[in-house]
Amino acid sequence: MLATRWLRLLLVSTTLLSGLALPVQPAAAARDPASWPEFFGIVGRDPWYEFNTDPERYPVELNRAFLESMMAEMAALGARWVRIEFHAEYDRAPGPGWIDWDKHDWYLWDLAPRYGMKVLTVLGSGILADVDPTYAFSRIDEPPDREGRNHYTRAFVERTAEIVGRYGAALAAVELLNEPNANELLWEETGGRVHAVRPEIYGRLAVDVYETVKQRSPSTRVIAGSLLFDRHADGDRHLAWLEAVYQSPAVQDYRNRTGRYPWDALSLHPYFLPDAGSVLAVVRELRALQLAYGDTTPIWLTEVGLPADPPAWSPAGVLQPTASELAQAAFLRQVYTLIWEQAPEVERVFWFKFEDFGTSHGYASWGLVRLLDSGMVYGREAIPWPRKPAFLVYQQLARPEAVPTSRVPRPDDPAVRYFPQTGHTLRGPFRRYWEQNGGLAAFGYPLTEPFWSGGRLVQFFERARFEYWPEYRGTPSEVQLAHLGRWALGDRSFAPEPPPERLGPDERYFPETGFVVRGAFLRYWEQNGGLARFGLPISPEFREVNPADRKEYTVQYFERARFEWHPEARGTLYEVQLGLLGTQALATLGWYR
Structure with missing residues (x-):
C-alpha cells in the first residue's frame, strides 16, 4: 500500500513538472469582468498589535487613528480584501x-465595513496560547x-467555534493555518526536527x-x-x-459523504520565484493536482510579494526609485x-504586504509603503511615506480613478476652478496661491489632484509642486513650493564661487551657497517672490539641453526651480x-511618494 502511494505520488509530480497535464481554459470563458475589483487583496497589520500603542488618546484600547488611516489608504489603493490574523492572550495559564x-x-464590526473591506x-497557531506547553x-x-x-x-476547533460564533459574516473568509507544509514555528x-503538520492530522482538522x-x-x-512554495529547499514537496x-482518511470520508472537499478554496504562497511566469507555472502545477483529485475549488494566492528598499529621504518629496523598487x-x-489573463482558476491575489515592518535586524521591506516615523514601534498614526512605485502600479490596476494624475469631471462648485486642458481642479489655498503669484505663466496647468504625501497635502503643476503647511495658516508661508530644483539637479554638484571683489549693479552673491545670480535671472528672482518662492541658487549659470523640447538653453538651478533664459523672448515677460520640473517629475516613478 505504501509503495503504491509513493509510486502514484511520483507519477503525478513528474506529470506536473513536465507541464503536460494542465487543462487551460481561455480567461474570457471563465472570468466575469465585474469580478476584477474583487481580485485585489492586501495583507495588512493585525489589530492585535495596535492595542495600547497610543495610551494618550486610546488608553488600554486599539489605536484607532493608526488603524483607520491604514484602512483608508488600503481602500484608496483599491484593495477589496484585507488579510489579518487572530491572536490569543498568553498571560493566563494554564489553558489555551x-x-x-x-x-x-x-x-471587524465597524472599521472594515465602513471602508467596504x-x-x-x-486561524493560525496564535489562536491558542503558548504559556501552557x-x-x-x-x-x-x-x-x-x-x-x-x-x-x-480539539482545542483548535473549539477556539474556531468561539471566533466564528462571535463574528459570523464579519469574517468573509477564514484561512486554516499558515504554511502548514513548511511551518517556521513548528521547525x-x-x-529543526519537524517541518510540516502531518497531512492526516491536517485533513481531519480541515473537516472539523x-x-x-x-x-x-x-x-x-x-x-x-496556505502552501508555501520553496523550490530552493523543498522541490515540489508542497504538492x-x-x-x-x-x-x-478524514478528507476521503468527507468527500464520499458530501461529494465535495472540506474547503471553499485552496491557497498558495508562491515565494522565491524569479518572475510572474514562474508564479503562473506553480499555479498550474497546483491546479493540475486539484483536477487529478476532482477538486474544482478556486485558488487564492493569499501571499505573494517581493521586497524593495526605498531611497533615502529628500526635501523635494520626489525620490528616484531604487533598482529593487523598480523590480x-x-x-x-x-x-x-x-x-x-491566464489563470482563471485564481480568484484572489493578496499582495504581501501593505507596509514594511520592523524586525530585530531593521526593516522587512516587503511593503508597498514605509510608514512615516516607523521603526520597531510605529508612530501615532499610519502615515504612508514613502510610497513605493509598486503602490502606484497596484492602484493603477485596482482603482485607476484614485491615482492623482487621473482626470476628474468638472465639479459643480463655483469655488473650484477647473482646467479642461488637463482635467484637474484648483481650490482653496492652492488656488489663491496660484492666482496671486503668477498663475499659468508662473506655474502652468495643474497635473494632479491634491494628494497626501508624507503627512502633507501636495499638488503638482507643470512647473512646481505646491505643499500646504497648515502650521503657517494665514501667512505667506501657508503654501510653499517643493525643492524640485534640488531634485532635478540630482547628484550633479558645482564648486562654490569665491566672493567677487566687485559686483555689478545687476549681480548678487549668495554666500549661503556660494553662487552669483545676475542679469535677467536676478531681475526675475527679485520681482517674482525671491527667496520665499524660489529658494537659494544651487548652481552657476550653465548650458543644458531642455528635456521638454530638446533645445539647449542657459539655465540656473535654485532650490525650488530651474530658471531658463529664452533669448528669442528678450524684453518680454517670457x-x-x-x-517644467513638475512635468519632469511626473515622468518618473518617484513622484507619488
Whole structure:
C-alpha cells in the first residue's frame, strides 16, 4: 500500500513538472469582468498589535487613528480584501489562552465595513496560547486518537467555534493555518526536527474546521492549504504534502459523504520565484493536482510579494526609485495581469504586504509603503511615506480613478476652478496661491489632484509642486513650493564661487551657497517672490539641453526651480521661464511618494 502511494505520488509530480497535464481554459470563458475589483487583496497589520500603542488618546484600547488611516489608504489603493490574523492572550495559564475581543471587535464590526473591506482572517497557531506547553504548536502532530483528533486539534476547533460564533459574516473568509507544509514555528519548537503538520492530522482538522465554520456562519468561506512554495529547499514537496491531505482518511470520508472537499478554496504562497511566469507555472502545477483529485475549488494566492528598499529621504518629496523598487513594481504588475489573463482558476491575489515592518535586524521591506516615523514601534498614526512605485502600479490596476494624475469631471462648485486642458481642479489655498503669484505663466496647468504625501497635502503643476503647511495658516508661508530644483539637479554638484571683489549693479552673491545670480535671472528672482518662492541658487549659470523640447538653453538651478533664459523672448515677460520640473517629475516613478 505504501509503495503504491509513493509510486502514484511520483507519477503525478513528474506529470506536473513536465507541464503536460494542465487543462487551460481561455480567461474570457471563465472570468466575469465585474469580478476584477474583487481580485485585489492586501495583507495588512493585525489589530492585535495596535492595542495600547497610543495610551494618550486610546488608553488600554486599539489605536484607532493608526488603524483607520491604514484602512483608508488600503481602500484608496483599491484593495477589496484585507488579510489579518487572530491572536490569543498568553498571560493566563494554564489553558489555551483567551481571546481579548476588545482587540478585534471595532476593527471587524465597524472599521472594515465602513471602508467596504472584506476580511480574510488566518486561524493560525496564535489562536491558542503558548504559556501552557500543552498548547505549544508542536503538539499538533501528537498521535491522534481513533477519530483522528488529538488534544491540540480539539482545542483548535473549539477556539474556531468561539471566533466564528462571535463574528459570523464579519469574517468573509477564514484561512486554516499558515504554511502548514513548511511551518517556521513548528521547525523552531521542534529544534529543526519537524517541518510540516502531518497531512492526516491536517485533513481531519480541515473537516472539523469546515463543519464548525459552516454551522455558525454559512457565508464565511474556508480557505485551506496556505502552501508555501520553496523550490530552493523543498522541490515540489508542497504538492506531495497536499496529495497526502487529499488521501487522508478524514478528507476521503468527507468527500464520499458530501461529494465535495472540506474547503471553499485552496491557497498558495508562491515565494522565491524569479518572475510572474514562474508564479503562473506553480499555479498550474497546483491546479493540475486539484483536477487529478476532482477538486474544482478556486485558488487564492493569499501571499505573494517581493521586497524593495526605498531611497533615502529628500526635501523635494520626489525620490528616484531604487533598482529593487523598480523590480518590485514590475513583478506586481506582471503577477496581477498574467494571473488574471491566464489563470482563471485564481480568484484572489493578496499582495504581501501593505507596509514594511520592523524586525530585530531593521526593516522587512516587503511593503508597498514605509510608514512615516516607523521603526520597531510605529508612530501615532499610519502615515504612508514613502510610497513605493509598486503602490502606484497596484492602484493603477485596482482603482485607476484614485491615482492623482487621473482626470476628474468638472465639479459643480463655483469655488473650484477647473482646467479642461488637463482635467484637474484648483481650490482653496492652492488656488489663491496660484492666482496671486503668477498663475499659468508662473506655474502652468495643474497635473494632479491634491494628494497626501508624507503627512502633507501636495499638488503638482507643470512647473512646481505646491505643499500646504497648515502650521503657517494665514501667512505667506501657508503654501510653499517643493525643492524640485534640488531634485532635478540630482547628484550633479558645482564648486562654490569665491566672493567677487566687485559686483555689478545687476549681480548678487549668495554666500549661503556660494553662487552669483545676475542679469535677467536676478531681475526675475527679485520681482517674482525671491527667496520665499524660489529658494537659494544651487548652481552657476550653465548650458543644458531642455528635456521638454530638446533645445539647449542657459539655465540656473535654485532650490525650488530651474530658471531658463529664452533669448528669442528678450524684453518680454517670457524672457525667463521656469523649467517644467513638475512635468519632469511626473515622468518618473518617484513622484507619488
